[in-house]
Amino acid sequence: MKYRSAFDIIGPVMIGPSSSHTAGAARIGRIARTLFEKQPNKAVISLYGSFAKTYKGHGTDLALVAGLLDFDTFDERIPNSLEIAEMVGMEVVFREEKAVPEHPNTVKINLSDDDSEIEIIGISIGGGTIEITEINSFKLKLSGDPAILVIHRDRYGIVSSVTTVLSQYKINIGHMEVSRKEKGEMAIMVIEVDQKIEDDVMNELKMLEDVKRVIRMVE
The missing domain is CATH 3.30.1330.90 (D-3-phosphoglycerate dehydrogenase; domain 3)
Structure with missing residues (x-):
């Protein structure tokens, strides 16, 4: 490690x-x-x-x-x-x-x-x-660093939509992974970042199509 x-x-x-x-x-x-x-x-x-x-x-x-x-x-x-x-x-x-x-x-x-x-x-x-x-039961790796969890439907383009929002706010991604149980069903996106995620970023992510919940991990 x-x-x-x-x-x-x-x-x-x-x-x-x-x-x-x-x-x-x-x-x-x-x-x-x-x-x-x-x-x-x-x-x-x-x-x-x-x-x-x-x-x-x-x-x-x-x-x-x-x-x-x-x-x-x-x-x-x-x-x-x-x-x-x-x-x-x-x-x-x-x-x-x-x-x-x-x-x-x-x-x-x-x-x-x-x-x-x-x-x-x-x-x-x-x-x-x-x-x-x-x-x-979703397998993932979350270390406790500043991160967000995006719970979403497993649909084409959702990863790109989330990363585009982060890019617009100049948020650098340190680690990212997506876990799903079945194709096309619910999935969890874990994104560890280098800085705090502000409320306006959270609100924009929550408005994305097929996103169900966004949880901010704060140390």
Whole structure:
């Protein structure tokens, strides 16, 4: 893996004993919250590999829930996140899974409320660096860098339409991929960029034909 800075190795400013088990977990939880776009009523958190074996001792459970509460890695409320989740009415269920994952620090998070639900799978690589590898069974790679997710119908010209809008606003693309389950059905476009995506860009993207949702990932 290519590191962008020394902070990718030594980890971010954080609360907790481990950058991979605490800071990384908090980032995964926060991205899941961002993708859900609101506070969930229920979170079912399935832990795999090293996460399943050590999550209580390393505070992984506290960090994941803190992320779901939209707390940053250095938030002093992280040690009390389970109590805070209960106070705000978010039910949290932890499951220790026996399946052997591709990466030892793997978590699956299912979020839901009365209107919607989402499932994401994330891995904590080390030094606070993470990747989201699945969203609702769509295979992808989302690192947590500034990015947008475009949920759209799989139609001819949609990729060109999205990149044309970004080009008009002089937004440089660092990484881009499209994931689909079946030809012609729904797909997800992941676009990591070098700068913040402003509201006017978001609004223009949302107006494109066959685009259903656009989600901005903000660190």
